[in-house]
Every structure is written in C-alpha cells, then in structure tokens.
Amino acid sequence: xxxxxxxxxxxxxxxxxxxxxxxxxxxxxxxxxxxxxxxxxxxxxxxxxxxxxxxxxxxxxxxxxxxxxxxxxxxxxxxxxxxxxxxxxxxxxxxxxxxxxxxxxxxxxxxxxxxxxxxxxxxxxxxxxxxxxxxxxxxxxxxxxxxxxxxxxxxxxxxxxxxxxxxxxxxxxxxxxxxxxxxxxxxxxxxxxxxxxxxxxxxxxxxxxxxxxxxxxxxxxxxxxxxxxxxxxxxxxxxxxxxxxxxxxxxxxxxxxxxxxxxxxxxxxxxxxxxxxxxxxxxxxxxxxxxxxxxxxxxxxxxxxxxxxxxxxxxxxxxxxxxxxxxxxxxxxxxxxxxxxxxxxxxxxxxxxxxxxxxxxxxxxxxxxx
Amino acid sequence: xxxxxxxxxxxxxxxxxxxxxxxxxxxxxxxxxxxxxxxxxxxxxxxxxxxxxxxxxxxxxxxxxxxxxxxxxxxxxxxxxxxxxxxxxxxxxxxxxxxxxxxxxxxxxxxxxxxxxxxxxxxxxxxxxxxxxxxxxxxxxxxxxxxxxxxxxxxxxxxxxxxxxxxxxxxxxxxxxxxxxxxxxxxxxxxxxxxxxxxxxxxxxxxxxxxxxxxxxxxxxxxxxxxxxxxxxxxxxxxxxxxxxxxxxxxxxxxxxxxxxxxxxxxxxxxxxxxxxxxxxxxxxxxxxxxxxxxxxxxxxxxxxxxxxxxxxxxxxxxxxxxxxxxxxxxxxxxxxxxxxxxxxxxxxxxxxxxxxxxxxxxxxxxxxxxxxxxxxxxxxxxxxxxxxxxxxxxxxxxxxxxxxxxxxxxxxxxxxxxxxxxxxxxxxxxxxxxxxxxxxxxxxxxxx
Numbered sequence: 001x002x003x004x005x006x007x008x009x010x011x012x013x014x015x016x017x018x019x020x021x022x023x024x025x026x027x028x029x030x031x032x033x034x035x036x037x038x039x040x041x042x043x044x045x046x047x048x049x050x051x052x053x054x055x056x057x058x059x060x061x062x063x064x065x066x067x068x069x070x071x072x073x074x075x076x077x078x079x080x081x082x083x084x085x086x087x088x089x090x091x092x093x094x095x096x097x098x099x100x101x102x103x104x105x106x107x108x109x110x111x112x113x114x115x116x117x118x119x120x121x122x123x124x125x126x127x128x129x130x131x132x133x134x135x136x137x138x139x140x141x142x143x144x145x146x147x148x149x150x151x152x153x154x155x156x157x158x159x160x161x162x163x164x165x166x167x168x169x170x171x172x173x174x175x176x177x178x179x180x181x182x183x184x185x186x187x188x189x190x191x192x193x194x195x196x197x198x199x200x201x202x203x204x205x206x207x208x209x210x211x212x213x214x215x216x217x218x219x220x221x222x223x224x225x226x227x228x229x230x231x232x233x234x235x236x237x238x239x240x241x242x243x244x245x246x247x248x249x250x251x252x253x254x255x256x257x258x259x260x261x262x263x264x265x266x267x268x269x270x271x272x273x274x275x276x277x278x279x280x281x282x283x284x285x286x287x288x289x290x291x292x293x294x295x296x297x298x299x300x301x302x303x304x305x306x307x308x309x310x311x312x313x314x315x316x317x318x319x320x321x322x323x324x325x326x327x328x329x330x331x332x333x334x335x336x337x338x339x340x341x342x343x344x345x346x347x348x349x350x351x352x353x354x355x356x357x358x359x360x361x362x363x364x365x366x367x368x369x370x
Numbered sequence: 371x372x373x374x375x376x377x378x379x380x381x382x383x384x385x386x387x388x389x390x391x392x393x394x395x396x397x398x399x400x401x402x403x404x405x406x407x408x409x410x411x412x413x414x415x416x417x418x419x420x421x422x423x424x425x426x427x428x429x430x431x432x433x434x435x436x437x438x439x440x441x442x443x444x445x446x447x448x449x450x451x452x453x454x455x456x457x458x459x460x461x462x463x464x465x466x467x468x469x470x471x472x473x474x475x476x477x478x479x480x481x482x483x484x485x486x487x488x489x490x491x492x493x494x495x496x497x498x499x500x501x502x503x504x505x506x507x508x509x510x511x512x513x514x515x516x517x518x519x520x521x522x523x524x525x526x527x528x529x530x531x532x533x534x535x536x537x538x539x540x541x542x543x544x545x546x547x548x549x550x551x552x553x554x555x556x557x558x559x560x561x562x563x564x565x566x567x568x569x570x571x572x573x574x575x576x577x578x579x580x581x582x583x584x585x586x587x588x589x590x591x592x593x594x595x596x597x598x599x600x601x602x603x604x605x606x607x608x609x610x611x612x613x614x615x616x617x618x619x620x621x622x623x624x625x626x627x628x629x630x631x632x633x634x635x636x637x638x639x640x641x642x643x644x645x646x647x648x649x650x651x652x653x654x655x656x657x658x659x660x661x662x663x664x665x666x667x668x669x670x671x672x673x674x675x676x677x678x679x680x681x682x683x684x685x686x687x688x689x690x691x692x693x694x695x696x697x698x699x700x701x702x703x704x705x706x707x708x709x710x711x712x713x714x715x716x717x718x719x720x721x722x723x724x725x726x727x728x729x730x731x732x733x734x735x736x737x738x739x740x741x742x743x744x745x746x747x748x749x750x751x752x753x754x755x756x757x758x759x760x761x762x763x764x765x766x767x768x769x770x771x772x773x774x775x776x777x778x779x780x781x782x783x784x785x786x787x788x789x790x791x792x793x794x795x796x797x798x799x800x801x802x803x804x805x806x807x808x809x810x811x812x813x814x815x816x817x818x819x
Contacts, residue, residue: 025396026391026392026395026396027392027393027395027396028392030396047419049396049417049419049420050417052419114393116419116422116423117419117422117423117426118419118422119418119419119421119422171472173471173472174469174470174471174472175472176472219418219450220417220418220450221418232418234417234418243472246472324469327469348470350472364472366469366470366471366472367469367470368469368470369469369470
C-alpha cells in the first residue's frame, strides 16, 4: 500500500478510530486500526467487538493494499507532528513507513487477516435527523443510566419516538432523566435501547460533525452514519421500565413546594457544600418560604459543618429533605437555561428538577432514606 | 443425537488445538449449540462480530470438527444470543448508597414494616358482605390493643382480608407515628423462626417481634401442623397480649377449622373478635366493578356492570381481572365496550358455571360428615343422617336453584314438602346456630374447589 494524504484529514480520522479500538483485549489485533484503500479512498476501521467504526477519507492512492497499525501509537505520532501539511504512508514488509517533510517513522504492523469483520447492516433506514440533536439527546440523559448494572435495560439509553418528538430517557432506578427533541415525522420507528457506555462513545465520536445523522436498525445492531463516519453498536433487547406513570404522578401531586433559583447560585452553593459532605455525599435541602431562601446543609463528623442559603422564589410550604449530592448535581449539565425549578412533593417522594421555561428536559431524583 | 454440550465441547477441544489462544478465547467464548435439526446445527454466539467472523473464517473448520464427531451434520446456522450472558447476582445497590428507589413498578413495600401503602381504608370498598369486618377494623384503630384483641379475620381468597388488615396497619402508622406497626405473612414468621433456630439466635428473634405495638400476621393457616412455630407464636402472643399490644390475624378458615392448630392457640384467637368476610353479594360486586372501572378510566354502562356482576360470582380478584382485560380490549378497539363485547368475553374466558352433579354434592357432604353416601338416599331416619341430608337439600336449593320436587326425586324419591321442610329447618337453625353456619361455609368452600 502506498498513499498520500493531507495530515489534518488523517489526524481527524485516526483520532476518532482510535477511541473505538480495543484496549487490554485478548486479541492484540483489536488494538489496531485497519487501513485499506479503495480507489481514491482510505478506509479506516477499528472495533472493540462492542462498537465498530468505519471512516472513509479521500487520499491519493499510488498502490492499493491494507495494513493494521497499533492505534494508540499512530494517533500519538500524528498528533505530535502538527506543523506538517501532507503525509505519505507506505507499507514495507511487516512495517508501515510514514514520511513527512520533516520526519520519518516506521511502525510495526499487526496481521491483517486477524482483523475482525465489522458487521454491515442492510439499508433498513429508521430515521434521519441533525447529528447535533441526536448526540444532544444522548448527552442530556446518558449520565443517569446505571453503570454496569445487572439489568441491561437500566444501563441503556432509551430512544423512542412519540408524536413529533424523539424521547431520550435513562434511569438507574434512583434517578431518571428524560429529554425530548422535536423531529420530523418518523414513519417506521418505535424505539431502541443503546448501551449507555456506547451512547457516550457515540457522543464523542460524532462530536463536531455537522451533517445529518442516519440511523439504520438491524438484528441486534444499529448503524449510525454521518459525514464520513459509520458507527455500529450493539443494541439491547429488553423492556425499559414504564416510567411515565411516575412523571404523571408527580405532576398530579397537589402538595408541592416549588423552588425557583438561579442555576449559577445553586452551583456555587453546592460547590461549597460538598466540601463538608460525608461518605454518603449527603446534603440536607431545606425550603424556607418565610425567609425566601433555599438552604443546603452538609456535615461530616471528621471535617465540620456548613450551611448555604440561596435566594429563591418559593411556592408551597416548608420542606426538608436529604439527597445524594452527586445524584442531585448530575442533572445540572443538561439544563441549558439560567434558572431552574425544583419541586418537592414531600418526604420520601421524588424531587423533580427542570429548567425554567424549558420543558424539553426533566430529571427526577429520589431522596436518601435517612 | 447426543448431548449438545458434550458435542460442542469436543468440537472446541479440536479447534483450540488448531488456532491461536488469543483467537480462540476471543471468538469461541460464550458460544454454544442451541439445537440441531435435520443436520443443521444452530450455534449461538455472543455478538454480531463473532457471527461474522465465525462465518467468514472458521466456518469450514467448525463444520469439519462437527462432522468428525457427528457425521450427520451438514450445515451450521449462526444466531446472536439476545440475552445478556453476564447477568450477575443482584446487589442491594440502594442500601449501599443510602438512596431510595424510584417506584418504577409496583408501589414499594415498606421494608421496615412490610406494609404496602396502596392498601388503605380509602380504597376499601364497603358492602353488606364486609361491613362487619370493616366495623371491627374501625373499632380496632380507635383503641388499638384494647377493643377486640386479637382481631381475627377469615374468608376465602380474594375477599379483601389482606387489604383490610394492611389498611389497619397503614392507618395506625400514619395517625400515630410513634407506634411500631409490623405486617408479615406467617410464612415469613416461619422462615425467621427457622433461621433463628439454625443460627441459634432465638433470643434475638424473640426480642424482634416483641417490640411491636401492632403486629399483623397474614395467612396463618400455613401454621397448621407446625408445632415449633405455633409454640413461638403462642409465647409471642402472650407477651404482646399482656402488654395490650394489638394483634391481627388473617386466615382462610375459622381457627376451629384449621387442622393441626393447637387448642391453646384456638382458644386465644377466640378471646378477641373473630369475623368472617363472605363472598361479595351482587350489590357489592356492582360497587366494586364500578370503582375498578373508574380507576381504569373504562366506561362501562350500568347494564354491562350488572351483567358482569351477575355472571362473575367469584372473588374480587376475578372482578379486577375482568375490568383490566376489558380496559385493554377497549384500548385496542378504540371504542367503548358494548354489552355484546362483555358477553363474548365472559363466554370465552370466565369459568364455566358449575354444572350440578347432585351425586358429587352428596358425596362431598357425606364425606364431610363421615357417613355412608348410600344412607342419604335411604329411608333411614337416623339422627346422624338426617342433618346432612337436610343440609344437602338446603344447599341444592340455595346455591344451585334446583326445584323442590326434583331435589326430592333425586334424593331417594322424597315428597317435595319434605324438601321444603328441610330447607326451612336449616334456615331457621342457621339463625341461632353459629357452628352450623360455619359448617355450611366449610362445605361451600369444599364445593367451590
């Protein structure tokens, strides 16, 4: 194989592929990127047997061929030679020679015949939408999924189509995040479950791509295509818990204390409060209508105590509740507006968090039981 | 064909020798044979990558190895295993984090007191059939431990015993937070007792149950014949009773009819209040159906409700089931349920009405009184035969609506006036004789099975 390419296009492709390549696998070839040529294109492939990525970039091909190069070293090398404009690659025996105007390197290659086949999906298109919207939806909720749970449906992100919205949801049974994104009509799609781990990889891999994303569903697999990147991921075959009744119930609740605060104020107060929180990350939240403040208390018998007050607009009566600070603050990243509302429906009941004036995202977190 | 596991194992051994260790562990991990049909082996693989790879690279090798062991194999089909292969033991993550869980499915049963918050007096439908039990429960919550201690509620399955006793627990818990309420099934008590015996922590076990102010024990008929549990229950009962703590029991039978229950327990149960929840009558069934259909957002016309109440004689759970199914039907069809829909549904799904085989009834009742079946049909007027015979007549008339003359005819050619007399006699006796009515209830239970 002998090719010539613009350094930047190659760097972009390799750094994306490198994120998918396997680490610490029993099969050494999984730590590599398969480079192969097809007319005037270079095709890069990488997989960890859970995700598979295929990237096509235009290059000048002088001699066709294919080679597997260790992903990490290749990526590090390409990133380090930032001044060069063009770059040429040539496979010689068991090595790959990379030459630029100022540097030259030789990489040991891995056997190409061991490199896995990335499953292709027949074109059974489910839907197309702006890539930014899709990864925005995944990003907004995937943190709420369970990590390495024994229940696969809880460690997944649910993507479902309802009315004219694509609904993203995740829950680990202690909290629940839901994001709704307006889309064009999708005729033949109902829902799918993407492993949360893969969902965050999807977010990273499609970051910065402005083209539309097309989603294809296959047997146990999903393919996401946008720009020159195609990613296949395993999908979960399971039933996502029916969380709608919980939301419905909270909105029906009559005895609600609703607090509206500035997101920045609350974030600052929490930063201080967590300094004093105990091993359980416990925070005591107090709604004090008389003083028009929202109080956050934390204490740790080895460190000390702390109390923060945030000015707030309050409807309803006084409430005290304890929450896990991590579970509480996790949701803030997905709230894109300045002020947020917290609704408390009583002791032991879920807390609802939303951005003020932004109905697209909601977060429900359960209090602690002590 | 031999065992698939064994077959696949011998294939794996062969393949392992032929390829590198890394390749073997990567591609052949978590594979197994699902089935073999007409020479085609269906192979389950963990993911789509493995499927592609085995098909492309190792197909010939696998086929050859398979044929070496089992010559009839000529094809292999690969399927991706949809079930997660690595389901691990579930941990109580919530406890570790100190977090409450979202009520994703059923409302959570409170771990501390075992009560399900769904069961309250507000959702308890009162009708003529259970008003006595309800009144007793109300008396208990006014003065726990003083009025009616213990309260013993019995009735057949699905009549609302658990709902009522849990409602008492929830009410006391919510109105007097200082009081410790505990609900459990007798099975749980038995398990705890067993564990305590095995780990030799009887004193801990004893202490645990003695601290409650209201102890509710469900389905205690399971204690029949279990001497050790009964002994523990007896001591626990005495301690709680002496300290004026309320005790509530439920069972499917009157304590006197729980076989193998010690007399000292029976007499203690009788010391408080024993109340029965009979099957719901027609009006109550209508009320229950109306209530359940309202909570399901299901619109049922009065005719349909009446029809359903008439045709489903069973317990409350049956009524609930019918409403749920009809609600799904309504949703599927996108229109309201009509009377003919309800008719069809009942025709296809409900239990067929009991067909009356008089012989069977005679047999069951004569067995119940341990007399010869034949003697019922004979002209004998022995005292021990007369009563069962009269009861048979009464039940045939009351429960199965058979005419007086045909009852007489079937039971050894008696005059219909004899039958009328017998029925009136039993009816009259029932008003005064408590044990007779219990006997008849028992018989009805036997007949219902």
